[in-house]
Amino acid sequence: MVSLKCPVCGGEVQVDDNALPGEIVEHECGAQLEVFNDHNRLSLRLAEQIGEDWGE
Amino acid sequence: MILGISYDLLRWEERNIIEEGRKSGFKVIPIFTKDVTFLSSEDVPYQDVEAILQRNTSHSRAVSTSMLFETSGFKVFNDSLTLSKCENKLMTTFLLRSRGIPVPKTAIAFSREKALEVAKKLGYPVVIKPVEGSWGRMVARAQDEDTLRSLIEYQEFTTLQYKTIYYVQEYVNKPNRDIRIFAVGDEVPVGIYRENEKNWKTNTALGAIAKPLKIDEELKELTIKVKEVIGGFFLGIDVFEDKERGYLIGEVNGVPEFKNTVRVNQFNLSNFILHKLNEAIRR
Numbered sequence: 001m002v003s004l005k006c007p008v009c010g011g012e013v014q015v016d017d018n019a020l021p022g023e024i025v026e027h028e029c030g031a032q033l034e035v036f037n038d039h040n041r042l043s044l045r046l047a048e049q050i051g052e053d054w055g056e
Numbered sequence: 057m058i059l060g061i062s063y064d065l066l067r068w069e070e071r072n073i074i075e076e077g078r079k080s081g082f083k084v085i086p087i088f089t090k091d092v093t094f095l096s097s098e099d100v101p102y103q104d105v106e107a108i109l110q111r112n113t114s115h116s117r118a119v120s121t122s123m124l125f126e127t128s129g130f131k132v133f134n135d136s137l138t139l140s141k142c143e144n145k146l147m148t149t150f151l152l153r154s155r156g157i158p159v160p161k162t163a164i165a166f167s168r169e170k171a172l173e174v175a176k177k178l179g180y181p182v183v184i185k186p187v188e189g190s191w192g193r194m195v196a197r198a199q200d201e202d203t204l205r206s207l208i209e210y211q212e213f214t215t216l217q218y219k220t221i222y223y224v225q226e227y228v229n230k231p232n233r234d235i236r237i238f239a240v241g242d243e244v245p246v247g248i249y250r251e252n253e254k255n256w257k258t259n260t261a262l263g264a265i266a267k268p269l270k271i272d273e274e275l276k277e278l279t280i281k282v283k284e285v286i287g288g289f290f291l292g293i294d295v296f297e298d299k300e301r302g303y304l305i306g307e308v309n310g311v312p313e314f315k316n317t318v319r320v321n322q323f324n325l326s327n328f329i330l331h332k333l334n335e336a337i338r339r
Contacts (some may be wrong), residue, residue, distance in 0.1 A: 020074075021088040022066040027327055035066075048065075052216060053115040053143075055261070056191025056292060056313045 003043050006031060013044060057082045057334045061110040062121050064089040068315045069326070070111050076326040082334070089117050100128040107131045107337045109290075109329075111311055115143040115188060118311055131337055134310045138288030142309055142310035146187050148286070155285045157278070158304050160296065161226040168208050171222035175204055181227040187218035190309075191261035195221075197227055213252055227294045228304060235295040235303075236267060238312065238325065239283040241332040244276045246323045248316060255289070266316035267268040278303055289336060 001014045009029035018023075023035040024047050034047040059082050065069045065315050070086075077084035085105060089112055094100060102108075112118035123136035134142075141147050149162045161178055165171035175198070184207050187197045194211070198204035204224075211219050235249035247269035250258040258264045272276045275295065280306055282293050292312025296304045314325050 019068050020071075020072075020086050021156075022063055022086075024065065033242055036090070047231060052186070052193070052214075053188060054113050055193070056309045056311060 002042055004042060006033065007045055010034075015044075017040060057330075057337065058085065058104050058106045058116070059083070059096050059330070059333070060085045060087045060102050060105040060125075061111055062087045062089060062108050062118075062125065062132075062249070062255070063111040063113075064117050065113040065173075066296055067313065069313055072116055072315075072318070073109065073111070073326045073330065077108060077330050080327065080330060082330060089121055092121075094124045094128070099332065100125065100130075102130075102293065105130065107133060107333060109333065110134050110139070114190045115139070115309070115311075119143065125237075133333060133336070134288035134290060138291075139310040141286050142288075142291070143188055143307045145185060146218075146221065148308050149223075152282065152308075152316060154303055155281070157281055158301060160228050160304050160306065163222075165222040165224065166220065168205075168212070168222070170277050171208055171224055172201060172204060178226045179223065181242070182185075183225045183227050184211070185223050186211070186216050187221050187223050188216075192257040192259035195257060202295065228306075229296055230296045230298065232256075232295075233264075233267075233307065235297070236312075237269065237271065237275060237293050237295060238314065238317065239277065239279050239291045239293065240325075240329055241289060241336055242280065242283075243332065244271060244279045245328050246317055246321050247271055247275075247323060250319060262318050266320045268321050275303060282308060289333065 004013045006013050006027045008031040013027050019035045022038045025033045032047040033044040063166045074084050108125050110122050119136050119139045122132045153159050163174040163175050177316050181199045183197050196207050233249045233251040249267040250264040252258045252264040286308050292309040294306035318325050
């Protein structure tokens with residue numbers, strides 16, 4: 001597991017070692033977060049809201 | 057096979073395709089759309105990729121990236137033309153109809169007055185749908201003209217791209233289910249019933265229960281015909297069962313989800329897709 005920082009509450013978020021960008025992580029503070037690649041390091045940002053053109 | 061997976065949200069499907077690909081000895085390269093830029097004066101990276109599987113959740117990102125990869129010389133599945141035909145319901149319905157494929161009676165109007173007029177012709181109840189949209193969002197049933205007028209007004213005040221195009225359809229009196237069937241290459245390997253006791257909308261995103269589907273010959277042939285009209289490699293097709301007319305094609309999805317299909321059928325669809333794709337690019 002990798003320990004990352006929640007961009008909303010600053011708390012610790014455990015993410016799988018094999019996480020890929022675009023993966024969604026729910027944090028206990030209620031934030032829905034998206035894994036992204038920040039200069040070759042995994043990081044977290046607020047997940048994108050569902051758009052009207054989203055879905056199958 | 058060196059396969060790129062173009063995606064913007066890593067759902068169960070994308071992760072499963074990546075895992076199954078690696079198990080089968082393919083080199084799978086995840087391509088996170090939000091990390092990629094295209095510059096007209098430069099080659100796109102990933103030059104050793106033999107094919108790209110399009111899995112973007114956002115329709116606009118899916119069509120755009122398919123187009124950009126195609127014009128950079130990649131083989132992309134599904135291609136941008138197929139996706140354009142699928143994501144726009146007006147286009148899907150009237151293309152299918154033009155080739156004699158049964159669809160629900162559908163009216164398109166470009167003004168509120170004409171939408172109400174043509175709905176009367178269809179006969180209430182009618183269903184109004186956004187020209188582009190998914191997971192049953194904003195699909196609404198109007199029992200009478202008064203309700204339809206209100207729904208139209210709501211549509212006009214949204215930020216929908218096609219908010220002044222009115223897509224009005226007969227309400228098909230189907231059983232409490234519809235069919236989701238998959239076309240992969242020239243095959244129709246698997247499908248599900250989507251049953252909903254509580255909601256006339258049968259999207260699994262709205263609580264419908266997936267059940268295994270026994271595919272009959274008629275449904276199989278119809279699925280192949282739809283695929284011939286829409287094109288592409290991997291499609292998820294929604295079918296209504298009408299008591300008098302039989303199968304009617306509701307919608308076609310160009311980046312279909314299939315988690316529930318795999319679960320209830322115990323069918324490894326990711327693996328099937330990967331091997332059919334490998335065959336297709338070797339042809």
